[in-house]
Amino acid sequence: MGLTRYVIARAGWAAFVSFTIVTITFLLLAFAPNPSVSEAATQAALQGGDPAQAVEQERQLRGLDQPLHVRYLDFLEGVYTLDWGWSQNRQQPVTAALWEGIYYTAQYSIPWTVLTLLIGPIVGVYSAANMYSWRDHLATGFAFFGWAIPNFFFGIVLLVIFGVYLQWFPIQYSTSVPVFSLANVHQLFLPVFVLVTGSIGSVMRVSRNESAEFQNAEFMKTAKAKGVSVYRAYAYHVMRPTMVPLSTTIVSQLLVIFLGSSLLVEIVFGIPGLGRITFDALINQDTNLVLGSTLLFTFIAVVGNLIEDLVFTVLDPRISYDDR
Amino acid sequence: MTESIPTDSAQAEDSTEPLLTVEGLRTKFATDAGSLVAVDGVDFTVEKGETVCIVGESGSGKTVATESITGLIDQPPGMIEGKIRFNGHSLTSMTESELRSVRGNEITHIFQNPQEAMNHCYTVGWQIVEAIKIHDEDVTDAEAKARAVDMLDRVGIDNASSRFTDYPHEFSGGQKQRIMIAMALVTDPDLLIADEPTTALDVTVQGQILQLLNDLQDEFEMGILLVTHDLGVVAQIADRIVVMYAGKVMERGSVFDIFDTPSHPYTQQLLDCLPGRGSAVGGIPGKLPDPTNHPDGCRFAPRCAHAVDACKTGSQPEEITIEGDHSVSCVYYTAGYDRSVVEPPSSESTGKKTEVEYSDD
Numbered sequence: 001m002g003l004t005r006y007v008i009a010r011a012g013w014a015a016f017v018s019f020t021i022v023t024i025t026f027l028l029l030a031f032a033p034n035p036s037v038s039e040a041a042t043q044a045a046l047q048g049g050d051p052a053q054a055v056e057q058e059r060q061l062r063g064l065d066q067p068l069h070v071r072y073l074d075f076l077e078g079v080y081t082l083d084w085g086w087s088q089n090r091q092q093p094v095t096a097a098l099w100e101g102i103y104y105t106a107q108y109s110i111p112w113t114v115l116t117l118l119i120g121p122i123v124g125v126y127s128a129a130n131m132y133s134w135r136d137h138l139a140t141g142f143a144f145f146g147w148a149i150p151n152f153f154f155g156i157v158l159l160v161i162f163g164v165y166l167q168w169f170p171i172q173y174s175t176s177v178p179v180f181s182l183a184n185v186h187q188l189f190l191p192v193f194v195l196v197t198g199s200i201g202s203v204m205r206v207s208r209n210e211s212a213e214f215q216n217a218e219f220m221k222t223a224k225a226k227g228v229s230v231y232r233a234y235a236y237h238v239m240r241p242t243m244v245p246l247s248t249t250i251v252s253q254l255l256v257i258f259l260g261s262s263l264l265v266e267i268v269f270g271i272p273g274l275g276r277i278t279f280d281a282l283i284n285q286d287t288n289l290v291l292g293s294t295l296l297f298t299f300i301a302v303v304g305n306l307i308e309d310l311v312f313t314v315l316d317p318r319i320s321y322d323d324r
Numbered sequence: 325m326t327e328s329i330p331t332d333s334a335q336a337e338d339s340t341e342p343l344l345t346v347e348g349l350r351t352k353f354a355t356d357a358g359s360l361v362a363v364d365g366v367d368f369t370v371e372k373g374e375t376v377c378i379v380g381e382s383g384s385g386k387t388v389a390t391e392s393i394t395g396l397i398d399q400p401p402g403m404i405e406g407k408i409r410f411n412g413h414s415l416t417s418m419t420e421s422e423l424r425s426v427r428g429n430e431i432t433h434i435f436q437n438p439q440e441a442m443n444h445c446y447t448v449g450w451q452i453v454e455a456i457k458i459h460d461e462d463v464t465d466a467e468a469k470a471r472a473v474d475m476l477d478r479v480g481i482d483n484a485s486s487r488f489t490d491y492p493h494e495f496s497g498g499q500k501q502r503i504m505i506a507m508a509l510v511t512d513p514d515l516l517i518a519d520e521p522t523t524a525l526d527v528t529v530q531g532q533i534l535q536l537l538n539d540l541q542d543e544f545e546m547g548i549l550l551v552t553h554d555l556g557v558v559a560q561i562a563d564r565i566v567v568m569y570a571g572k573v574m575e576r577g578s579v580f581d582i583f584d585t586p587s588h589p590y591t592q593q594l595l596d597c598l599p600g601r602g603s604a605v606g607g608i609p610g611k612l613p614d615p616t617n618h619p620d621g622c623r624f625a626p627r628c629a630h631a632v633d634a635c636k637t638g639s640q641p642e643e644i645t646i647e648g649d650h651s652v653s654c655v656y657y658t659a660g661y662d663r664s665v666v667e668p669p670s671s672e673s674t675g676k677k678t679e680v681e682y683s684d685d
Contacts, residue, residue: 227428
């Protein structure tokens with residue numbers, strides 16, 4: 001009851017936030033010089049025509065002569081009907097270009113997310129249970145290493161060592177490999193490894209510190225007094241409350257790396273995913289595509305935060321949704 | 325229930341053996357400051373169906389002593405020595421998994437702070453069912469739930485079946501302690517170890533919880549080992565009392581022995597702290613000795629008004645039996661000393677009447 005209302009309210013807020021971002025994007029774009037207009041002027045001048053007339057023509061063609069509010073409504077309609085324009089550079093609709101990017105990005109993002117979710121909390125709780133042992137120090141060292149080293153740099157180092165010298169892994173990503181094949185696992189191993197080491201560090205640290213608190217909680221003594229085995233006590237009584245603060249870290253950490261580092265990693269490993277497409281669009285001044293990928297990343301961030309809020313309330317029964 | 329526990333043939337069928345026998349219990353902890361001896365050679369017994377109270381001020385080793393019984397103390401850093409026998413089995417020679425089958429099954433615990441004693445992420449029903457299922461793998465979900473609801477009802481939770489799915493934070497402190505009692509009794513234990521079960525509760529609720537424990541004790545025929553520093557609680561519920569100070573037993577006896585003729589200076593001063601009885605408004609002067617470096621002789625000597633040189637050398641004096649079960653560990657009761665120095669003034673002669681009422685169980 002309370003939960004349903006809370007979910008609706010939160011989803012409403014997420015929609016409002018994305019709407020605000022879309023509006024700001026529109027305004028920034030409306031007041032920025034349009035590259036195709038200046039290009040038309042340059043072209044007209046080069047061909048001996050009248051640049052001013054060419055500009056006027058181009059503005060008319062692109063609908064820029066319309067009043068701001070009409071263009072705004074047009075833009076909104078385009079955004080919400082997934083009509084995100086034409087990519088000049090790639091000669092295809094922006095949505096189609098992004099869709100192609102998602103196809104390749106998902107191939108490494110999904111295993112990376114699953115591995116982070118599985119390994120991070122387990123190693124963190126194990127670390128807490130064996131605090132200050134050599135295993136804990138090893139895990140802590142690994143966590144800080146992965147956290148500290150820039151992903152793209154680590155990727156280059158791994159490529160040089162395992163790709164160039166040892167030749168264990170292919171240097172260039174091949175799009176002709178089937179998705180579900182050993183060859184694909186083989187070529188995605190290094191990028192997934194780099195991203196997992198990057199995201200797992202903070203997940204491990206947070207789960208270690210949080211579970212260190214819970215493993216000494218009074219309820220652990222109660223569990224022991226009930227005859228609960230050590231493994232069960234950790235699996236149920238430590239892991240569960242640890243997931244509450246950890247869910248925040250996991251979502252924010254995955255988002256940060258997804259939006260930031262994946263771009264660099266895709267360039268290093270030559271994966272034609274979202275990051276690579278965005279990068280090429282920026283270099284080639286492909287405005288529509290840049291706008292499209294910006295919107296996509298924003299929506300992912302908004303939805304990620306929404307999920308984080310919802311997971312939080314589901315995990316911790318003490319959080320009430322009634323008053324919000 | 326006990327088939328997994330190896331039977332110690334020598335004494336297993338000895339019907340005169342108490343439910344719980346603790347002999348020479350010594351629990352120490354490895355700390356940075358050296359070895360901390362929290363419990364230093366303590367003996368006590370609990371008979372079937374009786375209530376034994378361990379009293380003493382905070383830090384005297386009461387909790388550690390009771391948590392050593394089922395090995396609740398983490399080892400390391402803890403180290404438990406001595407003999408602990410329960411229902412004819414030696415708990416000290418059991419493996420961890422054998423001990424686990426005793427914990428929460430034949431010996432159960434309730435703790436001081438019901439606010440923190442339950443996991444906030446699970447419903448109370450889940451947590452009671454967990455206690456059932458750990459010791460009974462064949463029980464069905466429906467059966468376990470029925471037993472849990474029934475137990476919640478018996479400890480006085482209204483609408484038990486609908487409150488089964490509520491979370492701990494949706495209950496008051498007193499209700500939480502009732503739920504902890506339900507969780508402890510749902511496996512029908514022979515011994516309940518209650519560690520300051522009323523300390524965190526307000527006074528009106530304290531009485532209700534003690535009454536509940538008293539009633540359930542008759543119903544379940546279980547022994548209760550109760551740790552407390554609250555002598556009011558002791559008077560209400562105890563059959564026998566063990567007075568502990570700094571890891572040693574100072575005095576032991578029936579509730580009447582201790583309240584009517586407290587014989588150790590420490591017991592006397594402890595009783596003087598009761599409101600309406602005695603004059604020790606500010607408590608007992610001085611503080612507990614450093615547990616990593618106990619004084620020679622009687623542990624209480626540095627704070628004792630009657631201490632003589634003999635109190636401060638050697639080890640804690642042997643326990644001297646005064647009469648029946650009543651014994652005391654004080655130099656003045658050994659041969660060659662005048663015990664009248666520390667003997668309590670008899671209550672008839674001073675006309676001072678004990679203000680604490682005994683329960684008649």
